[in-house]
Amino acid sequence: MQTLQGKTAIIVGAGIVGLAHARSLLLRGYQVQVFERHPAAVGASIRNFGMVWPIGQPDGPLYERAMRSRHIWQELCQQAGIWYDAVGSLHAATTALEATVMQELAGLYQHRGVRWLSAAELAAKGAASHRHHCQGALWSPTEMIVEARQAIGQVAGWLQAQGVAFHFGTAVAEAGSGRVVAGGRHYEADLVLICSGADFETIYPQHFAQAPITRCQLQMMRLAAQPAGYHMGPALCGGLSLIHYKSFEAAPSLGALRAHYQQQMPQYLAAGIHVMACQSPTGEITVGDTHEYGLHLTPFDRAEWNQWVLQYLDSFASFPQRAVAQTWNGQYAKLTNGATEWVAEPEPGVWVVNGLGGAGMTLSFGLAEELAAKW
Numbered sequence: 001m002q003t004l005q006g007k008t009a010i011i012v013g014a015g016i017v018g019l020a021h022a023r024s025l026l027l028r029g030y031q032v033q034v035f036e037r038h039p040a041a042v043g044a045s046i047r048n049f050g051m052v053w054p055i056g057q058p059d060g061p062l063y064e065r066a067m068r069s070r071h072i073w074q075e076l077c078q079q080a081g082i083w084y085d086a087v088g089s090l091h092a093a094t095t096a097l098e099a100t101v102m103q104e105l106a107g108l109y110q111h112r113g114v115r116w117l118s119a120a121e122l123a124a125k126g127a128a129s130h131r132h133h134c135q136g137a138l139w140s141p142t143e144m145i146v147e148a149r150q151a152i153g154q155v156a157g158w159l160q161a162q163g164v165a166f167h168f169g170t171a172v173a174e175a176g177s178g179r180v181v182a183g184g185r186h187y188e189a190d191l192v193l194i195c196s197g198a199d200f201e202t203i204y205p206q207h208f209a210q211a212p213i214t215r216c217q218l219q220m221m222r223l224a225a226q227p228a229g230y231h232m233g234p235a236l237c238g239g240l241s242l243i244h245y246k247s248f249e250a251a252p253s254l255g256a257l258r259a260h261y262q263q264q265m266p267q268y269l270a271a272g273i274h275v276m277a278c279q280s281p282t283g284e285i286t287v288g289d290t291h292e293y294g295l296h297l298t299p300f301d302r303a304e305w306n307q308w309v310l311q312y313l314d315s316f317a318s319f320p321q322r323a324v325a326q327t328w329n330g331q332y333a334k335l336t337n338g339a340t341e342w343v344a345e346p347e348p349g350v351w352v353v354n355g356l357g358g359a360g361m362t363l364s365f366g367l368a369e370e371l372a373a374k375w
């Protein structure tokens, strides 16, 4: 890879977007400094499922970006000793219509190794859904899990060991061409990247105010650690996830399924609920989620929404330990115009990279590689 010895970069934000760019610039010979307002990243990147999720991306550039990210995640986890589990994913069908949509998708995504599993094949996978009379499931081999709450700090630690300078607990108050002001001091660099996640008010607030961007708040839970030796197998979703991901829109029967949910469970659609579960290295099960959009969102979680999530989870999965150990919420930046990222240059040499929505863990490393050609 061609290096640019002597070039310098400042990155604002130590979430996955900032870290992915720190990695890609480091590999290209930049001297990189990362500024993070908190003593450690505590934003969307540590609050998520840690699902690296190519199955949610449509064929073409986004799927390729997701697979490139997955490759980088895997390589980085191996290099830095970060836990990951390349478990793949299952979408469990509890109705004939869900089964039809999944069979259509299995046909459309054969080239990805996606397959329809019969109920018997599903049971043979040892999955958490097998006790549930599911009609079958959509299996995909490409999904992997990282433990986000550890992995983000570990990626930062690994980058630091490779020479990236981190300024934790240091908010950037102002940015401009070739410079930032942070903690009352001035810093200079050839390139400034603003990867500030759901903070739209501190740097370039006027640009954020005009951008097609909003926030999405999600409620999440963790079930207590499962008995020693229990492994839930692939990450698991219910049918509602079929209407959540772009890649599934290609199924001819999806419209009928959406209409069915709208009629049968309108409160789930109103709360933006679809239910996913995966297992952490300590045996807990991460479960979510709900979706609420807007610039001003209540900080108060709705217990009722969490109950709906758990009720729906019970319809397609069961776990030996079902007690809820933790609840939390998280916010990500979401574009309102259907775009998958917002990359803008408010001043020469200063770039904002934001708006990856619910797919930042899946797409950031690949996006950072693509954008490196731009700087």
Ligand SMILES: Cc1cc2nc3c(=O)[nH]c(=O)nc-3n(C[C@H](O)[C@H](O)[C@H](O)COP(=O)(O)OP(=O)(O)OC[C@H]3O[C@@H](n4cnc5c(N)ncnc54)[C@H](O)[C@@H]3O)c2cc1C
Binding pocket: 012, 013, 014, 015, 016, 017, 018, 035, 036, 037, 038, 040, 041, 042, 043, 044, 045, 046, 047, 048, 049, 050, 051, 052, 053, 170, 171, 172, 173, 195, 196, 197, 198, 199, 202, 203, 218, 219, 220, 288, 289, 329, 330, 331, 332, 354, 355, 356, 357, 358, 359, 360, 361, 362, 363
């Ligand atoms: C509950 C939940 C579940 C999700 N599940 C998944 C999933 O399973 N798979 C997936 O692919 N994606 C998932 N996502 C989406 C993914 O987490 C986000 O797309 C991604 O984390 C966004 O990364 P980011 O770096 O832009 O934001 P953040 O992680 O929020 O990082 C931005 C950072 O910038 C810092 N910052 C902001 N302003 C300043 C400043 N002025 N000075 C210094 N520092 C500043 C903040 O403190 C913060 O640490 C989920 C998101 C949530 C909330």
